[in-house]
Amino acid sequence: MNHSVSTIIMANDPFKPLALAGAKSNSEDIKRLMDVHGRLLVHAHNQPAGKPLVAVVNLFTLGWLNGVRGKMVVKSFLEDQKEFAATELLMQANGSFIEAFRSLMKEQKLLLLPVSLSQFPLTAYTIKEAAKEDLQRTAVLWKELFGSAPISIWLPRGAFTAGLDALLLQEGCKCVFLPAGALPDRDHASFKGVSPHGLPVVTYNEPDGEINNRIIASTASFSELIFSLFSQKDGEAALDSAILRSRTVIQFPFCYENVDDRPLATPEELQRCETVFELKNEWTEKCVQSISEASSILDVEWAYCVYASFHQFDEELAGAADSLRYLLDGARKDFPDLDYAHQRLRLHYGIQLFSAGEVHPVERMDGAVLLITWEYPPNIIGGMARHVHGLAEALSSSGRDVIVLTASHHGSPAFETAGNVHIYRTGPLHHGEQDFLKQTSDLNLCLYQKGTELIDKHGIKLIHTHDWLTGDAAALLAKQHQLPLISTIHATEHGRNNGLHNELQHAIALKEKALIAASDTLIVCSQPMKEELRVYYEAGKKDIFVIPNGVEFEEVSSPFTRFSHFQPFVFSIGRMVFEKGFQTFFDLHLKSLKKENIQFIIAGKGPLLETWREEVNRRGLQDRLHFVGYVSDEERRALLQTCEAAVFPSLYEPFGIVALEAMAFQKPVIAAATGGLKSFVLHKQTGLLFEAGNAEDLSEKIEFVLDEPEYAGELGRNGYEMARELYSWTHISAQTEKVYDQTVFIKKMEGVRT
Amino acid sequence: MPVAIERDTILVRLVSGKLPDRGDTYLNKKNELHAIFLSKDRLYCKWRLQPFLLNAAFYCEQPLNPEVMDLRIFDVTDIHFDGTNAHAVTCMKIGRQDKDWTIKGLKKDRSYICELGYLTKDFTFWPILQSHPVHTSYEFDHGYIVKLKAAEDFYYHRTGVPNWVEHPDCRQTS
Known part of the structure; x- marks a missing residue:
C-alpha cells in the first residue's frame, strides 16, 4: 500500500453573498469563486480513480452555488468566459458544481471536507450546545447536498479538545484532522492514532499565516484511511477494524494551529460575536414551531451571522442579522413570513431543509393519490383547474400514481389518461339544477360513488381535495376507507365576501368548516390564509402547511384591458x-x-x-x-x-x-x-x-x-x-409530497390503517 | 474528575417565594459562566449574571461590598472538586458591571474550573456561577503516555465516562 504523504487543498474562500448578488460575471469576486472551484473540478478530473484530490471547502459557498442565484451566475459566467477550463465538466453536469462534484466523488477522484458551518472555533463558543449544533448543522447540510455524511468536518483554526471526537462520530465522520503541532512527540510523518472515542486522527502540517488557498500535507496514514474508506461497501458504517487496531490510542486535551506561536482567538474576536450569540437566546422552541416547515432557517441564518461576525464581514452581517430578526419577529407573533424563509433557504443558502421539527425521518408514502377537484382542464372556471393540473402533472413526473376525480364536462371523456395522470369525470346528474348547493351535493354524491370504485382499483393511499365544493365526497371517502385526507383551501367564503352576509354564504362556510374538521392536514397558499383559517374557521389545532401557488407562465388569452390606450x-x-x-x-x-x-x-x-x-x-x-x-x-x-x-x-x-x-x-x-x-x-x-x-x-x-x-x-x-x-410546479409538488408523507406517517402513528 | 454544580438553579428555588415580583420571562433568562481558551496559557471568562439572581444571592448572604465581585480559578487536576479541595486557587477582584475577564499564566496539563461570586460580610467566598472544567495542553512532549492507559481502557472497554475533561457539549450529550 502506498503510504505517501497526501496533500490537502484549502479551498475555503470567504463567502459574501451580498457582494456576489450584484456582481457581474467578470467581477473579481465571481472570477475568484469560479476559478477556485473550477480548478478543483479540473484537477480532480485528472486524478486516477482511488487517489482522490482532497479539498477543504466552505459549505456556505457550496450551498450558494447549489441555489438559484449560484446557478445563474455559473450560467452567465460560462457564456461570457469562453476560455474557462472547467466549462466542459460543468456542462456535462448541467452547469451544476454540486452535480459535478458528486460525480467525481463517486468516481473516487475527489474527496471534499466541509469546514464546520459557522467556522467559529468549536472550543470557543460561549453558548451551551453551540459546538454540537454547529457540527450537526454542517452534517445535515452536507447530506442534503451530497446525500451522505461527510468523511470529516474540518475544525476551524484546528481547535480541538477531548470530546469533540465523540461529537464528530455522532455525525458519521470517519476521521478527525488535527494540526501536527498538537502531536506530543511531533512525529508527524509516521503518526497513526485513534482517539479514545474511536475516531482515527489524521494530522496536517500548519503553514504560518492564513492557510486558506494553501496546499498542506497530511500524514501518510491518511492515504491508508482513504483506501479503507473507498473499499467500504455502501451503508457500511465501521472502518476496517485492522486499520483501527494498528493505531495508537491517544487523548488530546486542547490544541489548535500554531499553538506555540499565536493565540487561538483574541478577546476582541470573541466579544465581536457576543451580540450574535445573544441573538440565539432570543428564540424559544415556540418560535421554532411557529415557523414550522422552514424552522431550520433560524439556525442557518444564525450560523451565517456567526460566520460574518467572526470574519468581520460587517455589511454581510447586517444583512443576515436583519433577515434573522425579521423572521424571528414574525415567529414570535406566530405569524412568520414563510415565503421569505423559503426564499432565504433556496436563494441564499441553496438548500431546503424541511422541518427541523421532523426528528424522525418520515418514509416516503407508497401508493396512489386521489385528487378530487371541482374543475380540471379543459373545464376551467377559476384558478383551481390550473392549480390541480400543475400539481397532478408534477406529482406524476416525480413517479407518483395520480388519479384525478372531477366533474363531468361537455366534450371531455369520462376517462382519459394524460401522461401518467388518470382522469375520471362524473356528475352531477342534474346539470340544470338552479340551486347551487343542491347541484354541489349532487356532484359530491356522484364523486363519492366513483371514488369508492377507484380507491380499490388504484390502491389509493391518500385523498387530496380542493376547497369545499368537493369536500363532502372527500370527507365521506376518507372516513369510509379510513384514508388520510388533505385539503387545500384556496380561498374561503369569509375571505371572498369580507364576512358572511347571507344564508348561502353561511351555508357554504358551514361546509368549509366541516371539511376542515374532517381533514387530517390542511394546505393553504399564503400565510394570511393560514391565519384566516385559524381565526374564522376554528382550525387552530390542525396542521396547516403554507405552500405558495405556482407563478402563472401562460400568457393571458386577451391582452386588451380598459387601459389599452395607455401605450407604451x-x-x-x-x-x-x-x-x-x-x-x-x-x-x-x-x-x-x-x-x-x-x-x-x-x-x-x-x-x-x-x-x-x-x-x-x-x-x-x-x-x-x-x-x-x-x-x-x-x-x-x-x-x-x-x-x-x-x-x-x-x-x-x-x-x-x-x-x-x-x-x-x-x-x-x-x-x-x-x-x-x-x-x-x-x-x-x-x-x-x-x-x-x-x-x-x-x-x-x-x-x-x-x-x-x-x-x-x-x-x-x-x-x-x-x-x-x-415557483415551478416541480418544487411545489415536492413540498406537497412532503406533506403527504408526513400526514400518512402521523395517521399511521394514530394506529389507523393506511 | 471535576464536576460543575448548577448553583444558580438551587438559589432560585431557595428564595423564589420572597423575590421581588418578576415575570417568568425574566426568571428564565440565562445565568452562565464560560471558560474559553484564548491560547495555551490564557483563559477568557465570559458570564451572564441576571440581576434577579444576584439579588437572590445577596438575600441569602449579604455581600461585603455589593459592587465588587470575585472571579476565582481553581486548579482541580485529577480531583472531584468539592469547593474546598482545589490544589490551588487564584482570586481576581472585578466590578459588578464587568461581563468578562482574561486570566493569564495557566500551567500546562492542568484542569481548571472558574467560579464567579463575592465575599460575604464574614469574609468568606460565596460562589454564584461555576464554569465547566477545562484542561490545558500537555506539559511535555510525551505527556500523552501518562494518559495512555486511561485512554486505552476507555477505548477498548468503554468504561463509564472518561476520566479526563471533555468538551462541555459532549458531557451534556453523555
Whole structure:
C-alpha cells in the first residue's frame, strides 16, 4: 500500500453573498469563486480513480452555488468566459458544481471536507450546545447536498479538545484532522492514532499565516484511511477494524494551529460575536414551531451571522442579522413570513431543509393519490383547474400514481389518461339544477360513488381535495376507507365576501368548516390564509402547511384591458401605502426619458390612493401617471404581459411575489434594493436595482431599460428562468409530497390503517 | 474528575417565594459562566449574571461590598472538586458591571474550573456561577503516555465516562 504523504487543498474562500448578488460575471469576486472551484473540478478530473484530490471547502459557498442565484451566475459566467477550463465538466453536469462534484466523488477522484458551518472555533463558543449544533448543522447540510455524511468536518483554526471526537462520530465522520503541532512527540510523518472515542486522527502540517488557498500535507496514514474508506461497501458504517487496531490510542486535551506561536482567538474576536450569540437566546422552541416547515432557517441564518461576525464581514452581517430578526419577529407573533424563509433557504443558502421539527425521518408514502377537484382542464372556471393540473402533472413526473376525480364536462371523456395522470369525470346528474348547493351535493354524491370504485382499483393511499365544493365526497371517502385526507383551501367564503352576509354564504362556510374538521392536514397558499383559517374557521389545532401557488407562465388569452390606450407604459402594482414607495414616481425625470410618451400605470388600492391621485393632479401629471386603483387578476396579468417594464419601488418589502410574477412574463424588473426584492432581483442579471426612494436613480434605470430593448429583453429572459426555478410546479409538488408523507406517517402513528 | 454544580438553579428555588415580583420571562433568562481558551496559557471568562439572581444571592448572604465581585480559578487536576479541595486557587477582584475577564499564566496539563461570586460580610467566598472544567495542553512532549492507559481502557472497554475533561457539549450529550 502506498503510504505517501497526501496533500490537502484549502479551498475555503470567504463567502459574501451580498457582494456576489450584484456582481457581474467578470467581477473579481465571481472570477475568484469560479476559478477556485473550477480548478478543483479540473484537477480532480485528472486524478486516477482511488487517489482522490482532497479539498477543504466552505459549505456556505457550496450551498450558494447549489441555489438559484449560484446557478445563474455559473450560467452567465460560462457564456461570457469562453476560455474557462472547467466549462466542459460543468456542462456535462448541467452547469451544476454540486452535480459535478458528486460525480467525481463517486468516481473516487475527489474527496471534499466541509469546514464546520459557522467556522467559529468549536472550543470557543460561549453558548451551551453551540459546538454540537454547529457540527450537526454542517452534517445535515452536507447530506442534503451530497446525500451522505461527510468523511470529516474540518475544525476551524484546528481547535480541538477531548470530546469533540465523540461529537464528530455522532455525525458519521470517519476521521478527525488535527494540526501536527498538537502531536506530543511531533512525529508527524509516521503518526497513526485513534482517539479514545474511536475516531482515527489524521494530522496536517500548519503553514504560518492564513492557510486558506494553501496546499498542506497530511500524514501518510491518511492515504491508508482513504483506501479503507473507498473499499467500504455502501451503508457500511465501521472502518476496517485492522486499520483501527494498528493505531495508537491517544487523548488530546486542547490544541489548535500554531499553538506555540499565536493565540487561538483574541478577546476582541470573541466579544465581536457576543451580540450574535445573544441573538440565539432570543428564540424559544415556540418560535421554532411557529415557523414550522422552514424552522431550520433560524439556525442557518444564525450560523451565517456567526460566520460574518467572526470574519468581520460587517455589511454581510447586517444583512443576515436583519433577515434573522425579521423572521424571528414574525415567529414570535406566530405569524412568520414563510415565503421569505423559503426564499432565504433556496436563494441564499441553496438548500431546503424541511422541518427541523421532523426528528424522525418520515418514509416516503407508497401508493396512489386521489385528487378530487371541482374543475380540471379543459373545464376551467377559476384558478383551481390550473392549480390541480400543475400539481397532478408534477406529482406524476416525480413517479407518483395520480388519479384525478372531477366533474363531468361537455366534450371531455369520462376517462382519459394524460401522461401518467388518470382522469375520471362524473356528475352531477342534474346539470340544470338552479340551486347551487343542491347541484354541489349532487356532484359530491356522484364523486363519492366513483371514488369508492377507484380507491380499490388504484390502491389509493391518500385523498387530496380542493376547497369545499368537493369536500363532502372527500370527507365521506376518507372516513369510509379510513384514508388520510388533505385539503387545500384556496380561498374561503369569509375571505371572498369580507364576512358572511347571507344564508348561502353561511351555508357554504358551514361546509368549509366541516371539511376542515374532517381533514387530517390542511394546505393553504399564503400565510394570511393560514391565519384566516385559524381565526374564522376554528382550525387552530390542525396542521396547516403554507405552500405558495405556482407563478402563472401562460400568457393571458386577451391582452386588451380598459387601459389599452395607455401605450407604451411602465407598470407597477401594490397596496397604496407609504412603504410601497409609489411616491417616488412623482419626482421622476419624465422629460429626460427619450420615449416621452411613456405612461406609468400604478395599480392597487389602499388608504393613500386618493391622496396620491390628488398629488398627480396637483403636479399636472394626469397624462403620464395613472393610479388606476383595483385591477382584477386577469387585468393584472394582461398589464404585466404588455408593459415595457415593471417597477417595484418599495421602501420595505419582505418578499415581493409580484415582482416574480413580472419575471414570469419575461419583463425587465426594476426594483428598489430593499428586503426580499434584493434577494431575487440580481442587479444587471435578472433585473435592475435602484436606491429606495431615489427618483433620480429610478429615472436612470427606467431610461436605460427603454433605450436598450435588447438588454431589457435579456434581463426579462433571465428573470423568467429564475422565476421558473423558484415557483415551478416541480418544487411545489415536492413540498406537497412532503406533506403527504408526513400526514400518512402521523395517521399511521394514530394506529389507523393506511 | 471535576464536576460543575448548577448553583444558580438551587438559589432560585431557595428564595423564589420572597423575590421581588418578576415575570417568568425574566426568571428564565440565562445565568452562565464560560471558560474559553484564548491560547495555551490564557483563559477568557465570559458570564451572564441576571440581576434577579444576584439579588437572590445577596438575600441569602449579604455581600461585603455589593459592587465588587470575585472571579476565582481553581486548579482541580485529577480531583472531584468539592469547593474546598482545589490544589490551588487564584482570586481576581472585578466590578459588578464587568461581563468578562482574561486570566493569564495557566500551567500546562492542568484542569481548571472558574467560579464567579463575592465575599460575604464574614469574609468568606460565596460562589454564584461555576464554569465547566477545562484542561490545558500537555506539559511535555510525551505527556500523552501518562494518559495512555486511561485512554486505552476507555477505548477498548468503554468504561463509564472518561476520566479526563471533555468538551462541555459532549458531557451534556453523555
